[in-house]
Amino acid sequence: MSASLDKGINALKEQVDSTVAAFFSSCVHCGMCADACLFYTEIGDPTATPINKTEPLRRIWKSEYTLLGRVGKMFGLTAKVDDALLTEWETLVYDNCTLCGRCSMVCPMGIDIALLIRKTREGMAAAGHAPEGLIGATKRAVTIGSPMGVKLPALMAQINHVEKDTGMKIPLDVEGAEYMLLLSSMEIMNFPEFIEATAKIFNKAGVSWTISTEAFEATNSGIQIGVADIAAELVQRIVDAAEKLKVKTVISPECGHAYMAIRWEGPNLVGKPFSFKVRHILEVLDEFRKDGRLKITGKETQRLTYHDPCQISRRGGVIEQPRNLIDMFADNFVEMPDAGKMNWCCGAGGGVSSNERADEVRLKVFQRKKDQLDEIKPDAIISACSNCRIHLEDGLEEYNMDIPLMSLTETLAEHLAD
Amino acid sequence: MSEIEFLSWVRGPGFQIAVIIFIAGVLIRFGEILLLGRKKNLAEAKGSEMSSGLRTIITRSIPDKTTFQRSTFTLVAGYIFHIGIFVTLFLFAPHILMFKEVIGFGWPSIPTPIIDATAVVTIIALLAVLAHRMSNTVLKFLSTKEDYLVWLVTILPLITGYIAFHRIGTTAPTLLAIHILSVELLLVIFPFTKLMHSFTVALSRWYNGAISGYRGVES
Numbered sequence: 001m002s003a004s005l006d007k008g009i010n011a012l013k014e015q016v017d018s019t020v021a022a023f024f025s026s027c028v029h030c031g032m033c034a035d036a037c038l039f040y041t042e043i044g045d046p047t048a049t050p051i052n053k054t055e056p057l058r059r060i061w062k063s064e065y066t067l068l069g070r071v072g073k074m075f076g077l078t079a080k081v082d083d084a085l086l087t088e089w090e091t092l093v094y095d096n097c098t099l100c101g102r103c104s105m106v107c108p109m110g111i112d113i114a115l116l117i118r119k120t121r122e123g124m125a126a127a128g129h130a131p132e133g134l135i136g137a138t139k140r141a142v143t144i145g146s147p148m149g150v151k152l153p154a155l156m157a158q159i160n161h162v163e164k165d166t167g168m169k170i171p172l173d174v175e176g177a178e179y180m181l182l183l184s185s186m187e188i189m190n191f192p193e194f195i196e197a198t199a200k201i202f203n204k205a206g207v208s209w210t211i212s213t214e215a216f217e218a219t220n221s222g223i224q225i226g227v228a229d230i231a232a233e234l235v236q237r238i239v240d241a242a243e244k245l246k247v248k249t250v251i252s253p254e255c256g257h258a259y260m261a262i263r264w265e266g267p268n269l270v271g272k273p274f275s276f277k278v279r280h281i282l283e284v285l286d287e288f289r290k291d292g293r294l295k296i297t298g299k300e301t302q303r304l305t306y307h308d309p310c311q312i313s314r315r316g317g318v319i320e321q322p323r324n325l326i327d328m329f330a331d332n333f334v335e336m337p338d339a340g341k342m343n344w345c346c347g348a349g350g351g352v353s354s355n356e357r358a359d360e361v362r363l364k365v366f367q368r369k370k371d372q373l374d375e376i377k378p379d380a381i382i383s384a385c386s387n388c389r390i391h392l393e394d395g396l397e398e399y400n401m402d403i404p405l406m407s408l409t410e411t412l413a414e415h416l417a418d
Numbered sequence: 419m420s421e422i423e424f425l426s427w428v429r430g431p432g433f434q435i436a437v438i439i440f441i442a443g444v445l446i447r448f449g450e451i452l453l454l455g456r457k458k459n460l461a462e463a464k465g466s467e468m469s470s471g472l473r474t475i476i477t478r479s480i481p482d483k484t485t486f487q488r489s490t491f492t493l494v495a496g497y498i499f500h501i502g503i504f505v506t507l508f509l510f511a512p513h514i515l516m517f518k519e520v521i522g523f524g525w526p527s528i529p530t531p532i533i534d535a536t537a538v539v540t541i542i543a544l545l546a547v548l549a550h551r552m553s554n555t556v557l558k559f560l561s562t563k564e565d566y567l568v569w570l571v572t573i574l575p576l577i578t579g580y581i582a583f584h585r586i587g588t589t590a591p592t593l594l595a596i597h598i599l600s601v602e603l604l605l606v607i608f609p610f611t612k613l614m615h616s617f618t619v620a621l622s623r624w625y626n627g628a629i630s631g632y633r634g635v636e637s
Contacts, residue, residue: 016454017454017455017456017457018451018452018453018454018455018456018625019456019625019629020454021450021451021454022451022618022621022622022625023622023625025447025451025614025615025618025622026612026614026615026618026619026621026622027612027615028612028615029557029560029561029562029565029612030489030492030496030557031489031492031554031556031557031560032485032489032492032493034556035485035488035489036485036488040556041488044555046555046556046558046559046560047559049556049559049560051560052559052560065450065454066447066450067446067447067450067610068610104626104630104637105482105637106481106482106485106489107478107626108478108479108481108493108496109478109615109618109619109622109623110474110475110478110619110622110623110624110625110626110627110637111622111626112625112626112629115629263461264461264633265461266461267460267461267462268457268459268460268461271460272460273460273461273462274462277462278462313635314635315633315635316633316635317464317465317633317634317635319635337484338484341635341636341637342482342484
C-alpha cells in the first residue's frame with residue numbers, strides 16, 4: 001500500500017461517525033437520488049448517481065465499522081479501497097458533483113448524500129486524487145491568500161478606483177467596527193461593483209463597517225477540495241482578523257461556498273465557537289430592511305427571477321431574505337419551478353468551476369437551468385453568488401440565451417433613495 | 419421427521435433461534451452506529467436539531483411535486499408494497515394471535531378477504547419492483563447481490579403465506595411450516611442487510627432533519 005493511499009484511508013476513517021453509519025445502513029438502492037441530480041438527469045450516465053459517488057467512504061465504513069464487514073475482511077470478501085478505485089472515482093466526486101445537496105433533500109431514507117460526498121473528498125484529497133485545478137487553487141489560497149492569486153495590492157487598486165469614482169471612503173482595518181466585510185476573489189477581480197454597492201448601502205444605513213487588509217478573502221478552497229487542515233487554516237485567518245479588530249459580525253459576501261465555510265463549517269474546523277457572529281450579506285441587508293434602514297426608490301418593471309445558490313439557500317438557510325429584498329424593488333418577480341430549497345444547481349459549485357477538466361460537463365448540465373428558465377422566460381436573473389453568476393453567464397452564452405445577470409446587492413444599491 | 423415434528427421444530431426452537439439472531443443482530447447494528455458518536459456542532463444554531471429531526475422523520479415520507487414526477491414508479495410501487503407488508507403482517511388475525519402469544523397483547527384484525535387481496539397486490543407490486551430494478555438503467559447499475567437476496571426473502575413469506583392460506587399443493591402443516599421457515603430466513607438475514615433500513619430510517623431521517631434544521635432549513 002502506498003503512503004498516500006494509507007493517508008487517504010485514514011482520512012476516510014476519520015470521517016466515519018454515527019451519521020455516516022446511520023446513512024449507509026439505510027440506503028436501499030432505490031435510485032431516487034439520481035433523479036434529483038443534474039449530473040444524472042442531463043447526461044444519463046448511471047455512474048453519476050449521487051449515492052454511488054460515496055463508494056470509497058462506504059467501503060471504509062463497511063469494512064472497518066460493521067461486524068459483518070470485519071468478518072468479511074478476514075476472509076477477503078469485503079470490498080477494499082485501493083488506488084484504482086480512487087482513480088476511477090475522482091471524476092465522479094469532483095467533476096460530477098457540486099455538493100449542491102439536492103439529493104439529500106430527496107432521499108426517502110433521509111441520507112445526507114452531499115455530506116457523504118463532501119466527506120469522501122477528504123479521503124480522495126489525502127490520497128492525492130484531487131483535480132489539478134483545485135490543487136492549484138488551494139495552493140494559491142494557502143500561499144498567496146486567494147485561490148485566484150489576488151493579493152492585497154489588487155484589492156487596494158480596486159478600492160482606490162471605487163473611492164475615486166464615488167468619493168466614498170472604504171474603511172480599512174477599523175477597530176471596533178460593527179461589521180467586517182469579506183470578499184471573494186471573483187468579486188475583487190470581476191465584480192468590484194459589489195464593493196461599491198456594499199459601501200453605498202452601509203453608508204446610507206449608517207452602520208460602522210470595515211474590510212481587514214489581513215483577511216479579506218472569503219472563499220475557502222480547503223472545503224471544496226476536502227482538506228480539513230487547510231480549510232481550518234483559512235478560517236483561522238478570518239477569526240484572527242475579526243478578533244483583532246473586535247468586530248461584532250463578519251459578513252460573508254455573494255459567494256455560496258464561502259458562506260458554508262465560514263458560517264457552518266468554520267467553528268467546527270477551528271474547534272471552537274466564534275466570539276463574533278457570521279452572517280451572509282443578504283441576511284444583513286434583510287435586517288437593515290426590517291429596521292427601516294433601506295429607503296428604496298424606483299421599481300424594476302422587467303420580469304425578474306432569482307437563482308438560489310445552493311450553499312446559501314438549501315445548504316445555508318438563507319431563503320426568504322433575498323425574496324424580501326427583491327420585493328422592495330421588483331414589480332414583476334417570478335419564481336423558477338423548484339425555486340427555494342429545491343432549486344437546481346447552476347452546475348459549477350463545489351469546486352467544479354476551479355476544475356478545468358469539468359468545463360465540458362458543467363456546460364452540459366446547464367441544460368437543467370436552461371429548462372427552468374425556458375419555463376418562465378425572465379428578462380433578467382438575480383443571484384447572490386459570484387460563482388453562480390459567472391457560470392450562468394457562461395451557460396447562457398453557450399445556449400444562445402440573452403438574459404442579463406444581476407447581483408442582488410448591486411441591484412438593491414442602485415435603487416437606494418438619495 | 420414427520421410433518422408435525424417439522425412444524426413444531428419450526429414453530430419452537432427454530433423460531434426462537436431466528437428471533438434471538440434478529441434481536442441480537444439489530445442491537446449490535448444499533449450499537450455499531452450509535453457508539454461511533456457525533457461531534458457537537460460549534461456553529462451558532464439557527465434552528466432546533468430535535469424538532470427538525472423529528473419533523474423530517476414524518477415529512478420525508480411525502481415527496482415534493484417534482485420528485486414525485488421524476489420518481490413516480492419507485493414511489494408508488496414502494497408505497498404499495500410497504501403498506502401491503504404492514505397490513506398482511508400486522509392486521510391478519512392469525513398473525514395477531516401469534517403476536518399475542520409472544521408479547522402478551524393483541525389488537526383488532528381486518529377481514530381475511532381484504533388481507534388476501536392485499537397479499538396479491540403486494541406480491542404484484544414486489545414483482546414490478548423487481549422488473550424495474552432489472553430494467554431501469556440506474557437501478558440495474560446500483561443493484562448488488564444483496565438487493566436481489568433481500569427482495570427474495572421479502573417476497574417469500576408473502577408467497578408461502580398465500581399458498582398456506584389457500585392450501586395449495588400439499589398438507590396444511592407442511593405449508594405452514596414452510597411459511598414460518600421463510601419468515602425465519604427473513605429474520606436471520608435482517609440485521610445484516612439493507613432490511614435494517616426499517617429501523618435505521620428513523621435515525622437517518624432524524625440526522626438529515628437535524629443537520630438541515632440547525633441551519634434553519636426544513637428538509
